[in-house]
Amino acid sequence: MAWWRQDWIRRLVTSLAVVAVVELMTGPSGSFAAPTTGLIGSYNERVSVYGLFVGRRWMVFLVLALVFFGVWSAWLRWGPRTRASWRSTMATPREMAARRPVRWGFYLVLLVVAGFLPHLVNDPYWQSVLVEQIAVFVLLALGLNVVVGFAGLLDLGFVAFYAIGAYTTAWVTGALPTPAPFGIHLNPFWAIPVAIVFVMVAGILLGTPTLRLRGDYLAIVTLGFGEIITIFANNLYGITGGSYGSGGTSGSHPIPHFSISLGPIHYRWTLAPVPYYYLTLVFVVLFILGFSLLEHSRIGRAWTAIREDEVAAESVGINPLKYKVMAFAIGAASAGFAGVVTASQSNFIFPATFTLQLSINVLVLVIFGGMGSIPGVVAGAVVIQTVSMYLIHTPPAGFQESDLYMYIGALLIVTMIFRPAGLIPSRRRRREIILSEAGEAHADEVLTGDVA
Amino acid sequence: MSDLIFDVRNVTLRFGGVVSLNDVSLHQGRGEILAVIGPNGAGKTSLFNSLTGLYRPQEGTITFEGRNGVALSIIGKKAHRVSAAGVARTFQASRMFSALTTFENVKIGAESHRGIGVLGAMVRGPGTRRGEHESDQRTLELLSFVGLSAKANVISASLSYGDRRRLEIARGLATDPQVLLLDEPAAGTNPAEKIQLTELIRRVRDERGVSILLIEHDMKLVMSLAERLYVLNFGSVIAEGTPDEIRANPAVIEAYLGSSEQAEDRA
Numbered sequence: 001m002a003w004w005r006q007d008w009i010r011r012l013v014t015s016l017a018v019v020a021v022v023e024l025m026t027g028p029s030g031s032f033a034a035p036t037t038g039l040i041g042s043y044n045e046r047v048s049v050y051g052l053f054v055g056r057r058w059m060v061f062l063v064l065a066l067v068f069f070g071v072w073s074a075w076l077r078w079g080p081r082t083r084a085s086w087r088s089t090m091a092t093p094r095e096m097a098a099r100r101p102v103r104w105g106f107y108l109v110l111l112v113v114a115g116f117l118p119h120l121v122n123d124p125y126w127q128s129v130l131v132e133q134i135a136v137f138v139l140l141a142l143g144l145n146v147v148v149g150f151a152g153l154l155d156l157g158f159v160a161f162y163a164i165g166a167y168t169t170a171w172v173t174g175a176l177p178t179p180a181p182f183g184i185h186l187n188p189f190w191a192i193p194v195a196i197v198f199v200m201v202a203g204i205l206l207g208t209p210t211l212r213l214r215g216d217y218l219a220i221v222t223l224g225f226g227e228i229i230t231i232f233a234n235n236l237y238g239i240t241g242g243s244y245g246s247g248g249t250s251g252s253h254p255i256p257h258f259s260i261s262l263g264p265i266h267y268r269w270t271l272a273p274v275p276y277y278y279l280t281l282v283f284v285v286l287f288i289l290g291f292s293l294l295e296h297s298r299i300g301r302a303w304t305a306i307r308e309d310e311v312a313a314e315s316v317g318i319n320p321l322k323y324k325v326m327a328f329a330i331g332a333a334s335a336g337f338a339g340v341v342t343a344s345q346s347n348f349i350f351p352a353t354f355t356l357q358l359s360i361n362v363l364v365l366v367i368f369g370g371m372g373s374i375p376g377v378v379a380g381a382v383v384i385q386t387v388s389m390y391l392i393h394t395p396p397a398g399f400q401e402s403d404l405y406m407y408i409g410a411l412l413i414v415t416m417i418f419r420p421a422g423l424i425p426s427r428r429r430r431r432e433i434i435l436s437e438a439g440e441a442h443a444d445e446v447l448t449g450d451v452a
Numbered sequence: 453m454s455d456l457i458f459d460v461r462n463v464t465l466r467f468g469g470v471v472s473l474n475d476v477s478l479h480q481g482r483g484e485i486l487a488v489i490g491p492n493g494a495g496k497t498s499l500f501n502s503l504t505g506l507y508r509p510q511e512g513t514i515t516f517e518g519r520n521g522v523a524l525s526i527i528g529k530k531a532h533r534v535s536a537a538g539v540a541r542t543f544q545a546s547r548m549f550s551a552l553t554t555f556e557n558v559k560i561g562a563e564s565h566r567g568i569g570v571l572g573a574m575v576r577g578p579g580t581r582r583g584e585h586e587s588d589q590r591t592l593e594l595l596s597f598v599g600l601s602a603k604a605n606v607i608s609a610s611l612s613y614g615d616r617r618r619l620e621i622a623r624g625l626a627t628d629p630q631v632l633l634l635d636e637p638a639a640g641t642n643p644a645e646k647i648q649l650t651e652l653i654r655r656v657r658d659e660r661g662v663s664i665l666l667i668e669h670d671m672k673l674v675m676s677l678a679e680r681l682y683v684l685n686f687g688s689v690i691a692e693g694t695p696d697e698i699r700a701n702p703a704v705i706e707a708y709l710g711s712s713e714q715a716e717d718r719a
Contacts, residue, residue: 216717290574298563298575298587305549312547316506317535317564317627329572388618431551435609 014070020063024371025406026399027057058443074189114281118274128273129389131345134382135280136338140288141365141381142374143334148363149372150295151327151427153211154219156359157226157298160201160206163233163354165339168195170246170349175255178239188258188344192337196296199336205327211324226359233351245350246343254347257402264266268345276345283341284378287334294330303327364408370422372429379423384408456517457631457663457699458503463512465498465528465687472498473509474687480631485657485664485703487516487678489671489698491707494684498665500633502527504667505534506542518630525604527651535638540588540624541633544667546616550609557592557608561626563587594622598652613633614645631663632656639671646670663675675699 003009027042048054057087096102113120118127140162170176172194174185185195210221231239240246257269258279268276278409294300302323305313310320343349369380388408392401415423421430458480465473472583473495480486488496495646501507504512514526518538526534540561548556563583572580576608595601598618603611607618617637624632634653650673656662668674673697674681683691685700691698698704 052506208525286532293576294570295575297576298574298584299568299570301552301560301566302557304552304556308551309547310529311506312529312549313560315535315541315543316561316623317532318560319530319532326570429608430550431607435550 008073011072015065015069015072019061019068019339022064023057023061025403025410029403031339034229050342071240072452100310113287115278124273125279125393126389129385129393131273131276131280132342133385133389135277135284135387136342137362137365138279138284138378139287139334139338139341139382140286140362140371141377143331144362144366145372145374146294146331146376148366149309149370149377149429150300150303150358151324152303153324153327154215155328155331156219156356156363157222157224157229157356158331158335158362159356160169160203160226160229160438161335162342162358163229163341163351164199164202164332165195165336165337166343166349166354167240168336169235169244169343170199170255171338173255173344175246175343176239177237177241177349188256188340189260190300191344192340193200195336196333198341200329202331202374207325207328208321211321211328223242223356223359226354226356230351230354230356233354237423240351243351246348255343255349258344265400271345271347273345280341283334283337288374288378291318291330291334293375295372299323299326308432316354364412368412368423370425370429371425373422373424376422376424376426384411455482455685456480456481456515457484459513459515459517460503460517461513461515463499463502463514465495465507465509471687473502476512476684476687476689478682478689478692480663480665483628483657483663485653485659485666485677485679486668486695487668487674488676488684489668489674489681490661490684492683493686495687496684498636498687499684500541500665500667502637503534503633504539505529516631526601530533532564535627538628538630538633539633540627540629540662542617542620542624542635542637544635544639546620548608548611548616548623550607552608553605554595554600554608554611555604557566558622558626559587559621561623562590563665563715564627590626594626597620597625597655599648600683605616612643612645613640614649617649618652621656624661625656625662629662631665633665635667637666638668638671638673646673653677 015194024038024042024447028037028045028055030041043056047056047057047060049060053060063330091416097106118130121127121130130422140158143161144155146157147158167176169188169191171178172180172184172186172191173188174180180186206222206225210218213221234243239276246408258276260266263423267275270280295429302313305316305318306320306323314320338399342353365381365384367380368384369378370376389405391399391404391407395401418427421433456479458478460476460478462482463473463476464471476495476499478488486500500511502509503516503526507525512527516524516534516537516539518524524537526539528655530538549560552560566583566587569580592601592604598621600618600622602613605614608616611619621632621634623636637649637653642650653664653666654677656665656685664677664679666674666689668677671689678695680694681692681698682689683704690707691704693701
């Protein structure tokens with residue numbers, strides 16, 4: 001064998017290449033005027049690693065490359081054995097974890113931790129992140145998981161339902177230029193059912209014509225729908241307030257906070273995030289319960305059947321269109337609720353919030369966490385949103401906010417290589433991936449080609 | 453109630469300029485085991501796809517008389533409606549829900565025609581639970597009928613070819629059909645499995661009263677199982693009769709003997 005085709009040479013070259021990419025990614029930025037600044041800078045820049053080492057960046061990264069190479073080689077040599085012994089040590093805990101009481105106990109502990117979380121972090125920044133960036137995105141990810149994970153429909157315009165939820169709230173509370181229905185300004189609590197019904201109807205209206213399409217075509221159409229809603233919000237100045245958002249025109253007022261007035265109980269939510277956190281937490285738990293019951297019901301099985309083989313599903317009497325529309329409408333519900341929370345908590349909404357980027361972000365959470373797995377998407381949303389917000393809040397040296405998606409993209413690629421079914425995979429999805437790698441599962445072909 | 457379950461008249465199916473079925477007429481009696489044979493590309497599977505609502509022929513009529521003697525025109529109906537009316541099928545290349553277990557595959561068939569309530573599924577009231585229980589019982593009964601009880605919790609992709617056929621038959625029967633369409637059930641099975649399969653198909657008819665419509669290349673199996681046959685060639689019916697009549701029919705012999713040359717031409 002030629003020397004350059006030896007396995008260890010390949011590993012070394014790959015290690016150097018990967019680390020070189022990381023070095024450039026994390027290094028100083030160039031600009032349009034000076035495109036080479038980044039390259040030269042990442043070579044020249046002097047860094048200090050905890051004061052232990054002071055020198056040029058590239059030296060630090062060369063060491064990293066060698067460490068990477070070493071770990072890789074060691075893994076190839078001892079990895080399988082380690083993994084086998086790990087598996088046998090973990091067999092008992094794994095079995096324990098599969099038991100229902102243990103699992104429910106674990107979820108209960110998580111819920112208690114979630115309940116105390118705002119007091120544990122006890123920092124205004126993180127408290128508002130908990131509501132605006134984590135709870136809301138958990139809701140969005142849960143909803144998109146029904147569409148993408150359960151029913152297998154790639155929806156790139158999920159943000160539309162979030163926007164419809166938020167704008168419906170603004171409308172029924174009288175915060176849009178267009179008058180509230182019947183002139184009644186509702187408390188946002190009443191906006192919750194109204195918004196959920198609205199987004200579900202929007203899901204049915206959008207789904208019925210488009211869900212006849214499959215795969216890529218569906219993705220493109222949903223992408224278009226997401227854009228249309230944003231553009232409507234932007235351009236219908238007299239109805240939505242245009243790009244100024246709600247409250248941008250004279251005569252409109254802020255979307256009110258939630259408030260309760262039940263007999264002796266009077267409570268008003270304010271700008272403070274913690275009360276919103278608890279309200280959202282209650283709904284997150286409700287949505288998780290509802291969606292997981294659905295997953296294990298006849299409807300969940302029908303979704304799986306359609307995802308696996310639509311023609312076969314149709315031949316055993318499942319109406320694919322009906323179930324797909326159902327997935328769209330049900331998934332939209334939690335996004336609609338997220339819209340209500342966002343609108344009421346922030347008092348004002350703007351079309352610029354509801355971008356394509358947001359749809360893609362939610363999709364990333366679902367894929368990273370594990371499509372079709374409720375614990376997975378919740379974990380995915382919590383992990384990615386926490387890491388992102390941490391990086392933005394306390395940026396490490398050399399980190400720029402504009403680079404955030406680059407790192408998330410890299411994280412997603414690495415996850416897909418090592419855990420293709422996501423952080424906490426769903427059992428069915430993991431099987432599908434194993435089967436398709438073995439060439440077993442059916443592709444979503446139209447009919448088998450026995451056309452005479 | 454007429455004694456015909458399928459009445460196909462003058463059906464023509466085209467794909468662009470290619471005529472897949474040309475003026476095909478055939479009928480099947482209730483409780484009959486009927487076979488459709490013919491060389492590769494004769495249009496057998498196209499016929500099945502037309503009968504189950506997957507294809508939509510341009511001309512002709514297909515009448516299916518399901519439960520309660522209500523006649524239903526198949527052409528233009530969606531596949532899931534045809535299934536609900538009482539037509540079940542298996543596929544030439546088994547199409548299971550591969551990542552699901554044998555049990556789940558059959559259960560999907562058993563519950564597909566029940567009404568669906570989102571709230572019912574979420575609340576799991578007594579009605580929903582009773583429905584689940586009934587579907588479970590029905591699934592277990594069918595698995596034992598086809599002889600797959602021992603493999604109920606196996607992932608269906610790991611089943612052998614023979615077992616996949618059984619699974620597809622059980623899944624089809626779970627929809628409570630009047631007629632079961634089997635597209636080359638013996639393909640890829642070994643001789644022992646073939647014998648078991650023949651017996652199973654006969655039991656489907658005898659014990660459950662489900663009519664059988666069969667496409668098969670294995671002549672031994674067809675001739676021993678079918679009560680009557682149709683022969684298709686180039687999309688047209690060229691012969692009809694009992695196994696003995698078909699064996700002696702000169703047009704059939706020519707189609708089959710000539711088919712090797714034609715098959716080469718078409719290949």
